[in-house]
Amino acid sequence: MTGGEWLTEISSEFPLKERPFLVVITSGHTELLGEAASLADLVLRKPYETRRLTEFLENKGLLKRG
Numbered sequence: 001m002t003g004g005e006w007l008t009e010i011s012s013e014f015p016l017k018e019r020p021f022l023v024v025i026t027s028g029h030t031e032l033l034g035e036a037a038s039l040a041d042l043v044l045r046k047p048y049e050t051r052r053l054t055e056f057l058e059n060k061g062l063l064k065r066g
Contacts, residue, residue, distance in 0.1 A: 002032065003025060003027060003032065003033055003036070004032065004033045004034050004035075004036035004037075005036075007023070007025070007033065007036040007037075007039040007040055008036050008039065010023065010039075011039040016039055016041070019041075022041040022042070022060065022062075023039070023040045023041050023042075024040065024041060024042045024043075024044065024053070024056070025037070025040045025042070025043045025044070026044045026045075026046055026048060027043070027044075027045065027046060028045065028046040030043050030044075030045045041056075042056050
């Protein structure tokens with residue numbers, strides 16, 4: 001199963017706006033996700049800047065700077 005197929009499958013059971021969890025995809029080939037990339041909460045292309053992931057988690061209230 002490809003990442004795009006997985007995102008489509010999981011979104012059929014857990015729609016993006018109703019999920020009780022976040023989906024973060026890290027990949028060196030994000031272009032292979034196609035339109036399914038919009039089904040993830042965050043897509044990071046490897047190598048990614050840890051700052052982007054940190055800011056995302058802070059914005060979601062899951063990480064606090066201290």
